[in-house]
Amino acid sequence: MSVLSLSLDGESVVHEPPFSEEKIFVSVRLRPLSDREISRNDVSDWECINKNTIVFKTSMPDRSLFPTAYTFDRVFGSECSTRQVYEEGAKELILSVVSGMNCSIFAYGQTSSGKTYTMSGITQFAVSDIYDYVEMHKEREFVLKFSAIEIYNEAVRDLLSPDSTPLRLLDDPERGTVVEKLTEETLTDSSHLQELLSICEAQRQIGETSLNETSSRSHQILRLTVESSSRENLSYGKCSTLTASVNFVDLAGSERASQTLAAGARLKEGSHINRSLLTLGTVIRKLSKGRNGHVPYRDSKLTRILQNSLGGNARTAIICTMSPARSHVEQSKNSLSFASCAKEVATNAQVNLVMSDKALVKQLQKELARLENQLASLVSTPAGNSCVLLREKDHVIAKKDKEIKELTEQLNAAQVQLEELLKSIGEERDLRPDEYAASGSFEVFKPTPVHSRSNTYGDLDGHLSNKILQLPEAEEDAEDNFLLDDSTPEFLGPDPCHGFEEIAQRKNEESQYNCEQVQCTELEEPNVKDMAGLTITEEKEKEAVRDTKESLMRTTSEEDEKLKKMDTDNSYQTLKQQIQQLQRTINQMGQSTSSEEDLSSSKGLTWTRSKSRRLVHMTIPSDLWPGHEEGNEKALPAVTEVDLPETSKDVEEKLPGSESNAEIRKTGSEDSQSPLNSGLSEEIIKEIDVGVDDTGVPSFVSGVTKPPEFQSETPASDILVPIALTGTSDERKGALSQERGARQHHGDWPQRFEKYRKKIIELWVRCNVPLVHRSYFFLTFKGDESDSVYMEVELRRLFFLKDMVAKGTTAMIDGHVISSETSMKALNRERQFFAKQLQKKYGEKEREELYQKWNIKLDSKQRRLQLAFRLWTETKDMKHMKDSAILVAKLVGYVEPRHCPKEFFGLSYLTTSGSQKSCSWRDNVSSLL
Numbered sequence: 001m002s003v004l005s006l007s008l009d010g011e012s013v014v015h016e017p018p019f020s021e022e023k024i025f026v027s028v029r030l031r032p033l034s035d036r037e038i039s040r041n042d043v044s045d046w047e048c049i050n051k052n053t054i055v056f057k058t059s060m061p062d063r064s065l066f067p068t069a070y071t072f073d074r075v076f077g078s079e080c081s082t083r084q085v086y087e088e089g090a091k092e093l094i095l096s097v098v099s100g101m102n103c104s105i106f107a108y109g110q111t112s113s114g115k116t117y118t119m120s121g122i123t124q125f126a127v128s129d130i131y132d133y134v135e136m137h138k139e140r141e142f143v144l145k146f147s148a149i150e151i152y153n154e155a156v157r158d159l160l161s162p163d164s165t166p167l168r169l170l171d172d173p174e175r176g177t178v179v180e181k182l183t184e185e186t187l188t189d190s191s192h193l194q195e196l197l198s199i200c201e202a203q204r205q206i207g208e209t210s211l212n213e214t215s216s217r218s219h220q221i222l223r224l225t226v227e228s229s230s231r232e233n234l235s236y237g238k239c240s241t242l243t244a245s246v247n248f249v250d251l252a253g254s255e256r257a258s259q260t261l262a263a264g265a266r267l268k269e270g271s272h273i274n275r276s277l278l279t280l281g282t283v284i285r286k287l288s289k290g291r292n293g294h295v296p297y298r299d300s301k302l303t304r305i306l307q308n309s310l311g312g313n314a315r316t317a318i319i320c321t322m323s324p325a326r327s328h329v330e331q332s333k334n335s336l337s338f339a340s341c342a343k344e345v346a347t348n349a350q351v352n353l354v355m356s357d358k359a360l361v362k363q364l365q366k367e368l369a370r371l372e373n374q375l376a377s378l379v380s381t382p383a384g385n386s387c388v389l390l391r392e393k394d395h396v397i398a399k400k401d402k403e404i405k406e407l408t409e410q411l412n413a414a415q416v417q418l419e420e421l422l423k424s425i426g427e428e429r430d431l432r433p434d435e436y437a438a439s440g441s442f443e444v445f446k447p448t449p450v451h452s453r454s455n456t457y458g459d460l461d462g463h464l465s466n467k468i469l470q471l472p473e474a475e476e477d478a479e480d481n482f483l484l485d486d487s488t489p490e491f492l493g494p495d496p497c498h499g500f501e502e503i504a505q506r507k508n509e510e511s512q513y514n515c516e517q518v519q520c521t522e523l524e525e526p527n528v529k530d531m532a533g534l535t536i537t538e539e540k541e542k543e544a545v546r547d548t549k550e551s552l553m554r555t556t557s558e559e560d561e562k563l564k565k566m567d568t569d570n571s572y573q574t575l576k577q578q579i580q581q582l583q584r585t586i587n588q589m590g591q592s593t594s595s596e597e598d599l600s601s602s603k604g605l606t607w608t609r610s611k612s613r614r615l616v617h618m619t620i621p622s623d624l625w626p627g628h629e630e631g632n633e634k635a636l637p638a639v640t641e642v643d644l645p646e647t648s649k650d651v652e653e654k655l656p657g658s659e660s661n662a663e664i665r666k667t668g669s670e671d672s673q674s675p676l677n678s679g680l681s682e683e684i685i686k687e688i689d690v691g692v693d694d695t696g697v698p699s700f701v702s703g704v705t706k707p708p709e710f711q712s713e714t715p716a717s718d719i720l721v722p723i724a725l726t727g728t729s730d731e732r733k734g735a736l737s738q739e740r741g742a743r744q745h746h747g748d749w750p751q752r753f754e755k756y757r758k759k760i761i762e763l764w765v766r767c768n769v770p771l772v773h774r775s776y777f778f779l780t781f782k783g784d785e786s787d788s789v790y791m792e793v794e795l796r797r798l799f800f801l802k803d804m805v806a807k808g809t810t811a812m813i814d815g816h817v818i819s820s821e822t823s824m825k826a827l828n829r830e831r832q833f834f835a836k837q838l839q840k841k842y843g844e845k846e847r848e849e850l851y852q853k854w855n856i857k858l859d860s861k862q863r864r865l866q867l868a869f870r871l872w873t874e875t876k877d878m879k880h881m882k883d884s885a886i887l888v889a890k891l892v893g894y895v896e897p898r899h900c901p902k903e904f905f906g907l908s909y910l911t912t913s914g915s916q917k918s919c920s921w922r923d924n925v926s927s928l929l
């Protein structure tokens with residue numbers, strides 16, 4: 001790396017890449033004993049044993065402790081000529097000046113040790129060689145300049161000037177300290193230099209003579225500056241010049257001032273002389289230890305002027321001259337010590353290139369281009385790598401973006417599918433709540449496709465329901481542990497009132513729709529012989545057996561999953577088709593019943609047709625009802641009550657044109673009487689009147705094995721009594737008042753209602769009717785005369801069930817076989833579920849209070865199971881159906897209304913039947929359907 005410095009004359013000096021650090025070349029020259037020394041019988045104690053080592057030889061015992069051997073770059077014995085000293089210790093270094101490097105050669109030693117003798121010869125040889133070099137290098141143009149100074153008493157004197165006025169030292173930024181107004185002679189040839197040297201010698205001799213006859217007290221510095229310019233100058237241009245100086249330094253004697261024994265002016269002289277020498281020694285010593293710290297160059301004129309030669313931009317050599325005389329041994333050893341220290345000093349010489357402005361511009365342009373290329377190279381490599389990396393990163397980012405986009409699309413698609421699936425499931429659950437109900441007792445509301453086992457009580461193990469509702473899995477035979485747990489869990493559920501109205505309305509809509517489905521299926525079976533839409537034939541019984549087997553086989557979880565998946569996937573379309581089919585069936589029903597108009601109207605029925613038809617329907621879970629022993633509980637299918645929508649105007653227009661706008665559609669061939677006025681009703685009433693004992697258990701249940709005659713004689717179509725009620729309570733009351741007129745032996749309805757209800761409860765227990773159905777019915781019908789028909793229908797069905805159980809026949813509902821075992825299990829699960837929920841949600845103390853409040857005896861399973869009935873019975877005092885529903889739900893374990901099956905909500909609404917809210921609800925349901 002080049003270093004540019006500007007000179008005062010406008011030229012620029014460029015320092016080319018330096019040499020590596022170079023130690024001062026130190027050599028020792030041992031002169032021979034002088035004649036004077038010999039005359040004093042002085043002896044030589046020093047011997048140069050080789051080119052590098054000088055040893056002290058002495059027999060003096062007090063000198064034995066001194067070092068005896070000194071090694072330097074070169075040692076010259078007394079036999080060595082000055083030429084040899086030059087050649088081997090100075091030439092190569094001095095000739096560096098022609099290459100643009102500064103160089104200095106010092107002669108250091110005590111007085112009369114041969115400094116001047118040696119330096120004079122070296123200077124001559126060097127000048128000669130330099131000129132020889134110049135002569136040998138004609139391609140270059142050399143300019144040699146010569147100057148000479150003397151430093152005496154720290155005063156600088158120009159030896160080429162007759163003026164002895166001390167010269168000042170100036171600090172030049174390029175060349176360092178320079179001597180102001182120093183004469184610098186340009187040499188014309190070697191003889192010119194010889195002439196100048198003679199002048200300098202003369203000047204010095206003059207000074208020395210005036211000061212000291214025997215010893216030089218001054219420091220002499222001869223400087224030869226060599227400027228060379230390449231004539232072709234291939235490297236730096238024509239105007240570039242190498243410039244360097246070589247200093248020939250003949251130092252004053254190094255002996256101490258004290259040794260001079262001087263005083264006064266001589267002492268001052270010695271001090272000044274030694275000041276420069278001492279400073280030189282200090283500088284050398286410091287430099288020998290490295291460049292750290294302050295180097296006191298400026299403490300003396302000598303060191304200041306020769307600063308570059310002492311550890312700077314110069315090649316330096318020191319020739320220590322020494323006298324071999326024993327009398328000078330101390331000074332000799334001091335000189336050797338100095339020399340030893342000096343050889344540790346390193347310098348850093350550089351080629352000094354002086355350039356003109358033009359050359360400098362060219363050089364700078366060249367250097368700039370080189371640096372730009374280097375920079376471009378440096379930048380291009382990482383930049384190229386960066387570009388590659390950036391492209392790779394961009395590629396990765398683009399790839400990731402694409403993946404994110406794809407994943408986002410997949411996520412969106414999955415979300416859509418999930419929503420659709422949830423919607424589908426929700427629709428299916430809404431449309432087929434029995435599959436998702438917590439209890440199998442709710443299955444009766446399911447619009448079941450053929451062979452769908454979920455319509456049977458065997459589905460009451462209902463893992464699907466449990467999954468959805470997160471209900472505990474009830475164990476079949478956990479009855480013994482019923483409510484025996486001492487734990488007192490707390491109710492921590494959310495506000496059960498939240499979202500109640502909406503859920504309730506939706507649930508009732510579902511109920512209505514599901515009942516339509518059941519009704520539809522029943523009407524499609526023309527040869528029914530049961531009273532509740534059952535079709536029981538020999539062929540059907542065989543089929544039922546097969547279906548039972550199939551149903552049992554399908555109880556495996558794997559099959560369940562498949563079926564549920566299929567159901568889930570096809571539920572919507574299936575149900576949609578079923579709805580359409582239902583509508584068609586309803587229309588057909590309307591048409592078929594038109595022919596019976598006269599029959600119905602002839603019976604004096606005053607039922608009015610409203611926008612909705614109320615249908616009471618009961619499906620029977622099984623025809624395998626085992627005996628009637630106490631405790632042998634069998635499940636009984638539930639009863640649904642729905643509001644059917646108006647079929648269509650066309651259908652209504654085709655209805656009988658009687659004044660009555662209501663009808664009782666009765667497809668039986670025997671009676672076309674109203675339910676309350678039919679023979680069946682009479683039979684039932686008789687049974688009730690006779691059978692009910694004080695305990696509330698009808699005697700015929702336990703004593704009469706023969707089922708009522710109506711069950712075996714009356715076709716199922718007769719038993720199935722779809723009843724259309726008016727949409728308003730006034731219409732219903734009007735119709736019922738006419739009905740009451742026709743019912744001569746049922747004038748005291750409240751009393752009979754109680755009897756009916758007791759009988760129904762008894763039959764519920766006997767037939768193991770699901771609890772929900774019991775509660776539903778119990779809460780729905782509370783003694784209103786308009787409910788009489790429903791009471792009778794319920795009794796008909798219960799008698800039928802009891803009869804079927806006694807016969808041991810197979811019951812089939814909607815094409816599905818119902819087994820008693822599965823029904824019984826369903827009932828047990830229902831009980832356990834209610835019990836666990838009740839136990840879980842209520843603390844023991846709270847349960848006890850509830851039991852006491854509702855007179856629930858825990859020693860009876862049946863009584864415990866009456867808990868819900870009692871509660872619902874009492875809810876009639878509640879003004880708000882929501883509170884009623886919530887209380888019911890809590891009691892039976894459904895803490896959150898959203899977990900309540902639709903029955904609870906339906907019950908709640910029905911308990912407020914006739915209220916404005918109830919009517920609104922029904923209207924809403926009708927509008928939705």
Ligand SMILES: Nc1ncnc2c1ncn2[C@@H]1O[C@H](COP(=O)(O)OP(=O)(O)OP(=O)(O)O)[C@@H](O)[C@H]1O
Pocket residue numbers: 030031032034109110111112113114115116117118214215216217251252253321
């Ligand atoms: N190597 C040598 N061979 C023969 N004579 C020498 C040699 N060195 C020095 N002399 C002689 O010794 C004398 C003193 O030498 P010189 O003057 O060079 O000493 P100096 O160190 O320069 O003394 P000063 O410090 O007083 O100048 C001279 O007469 C010189 O000729």
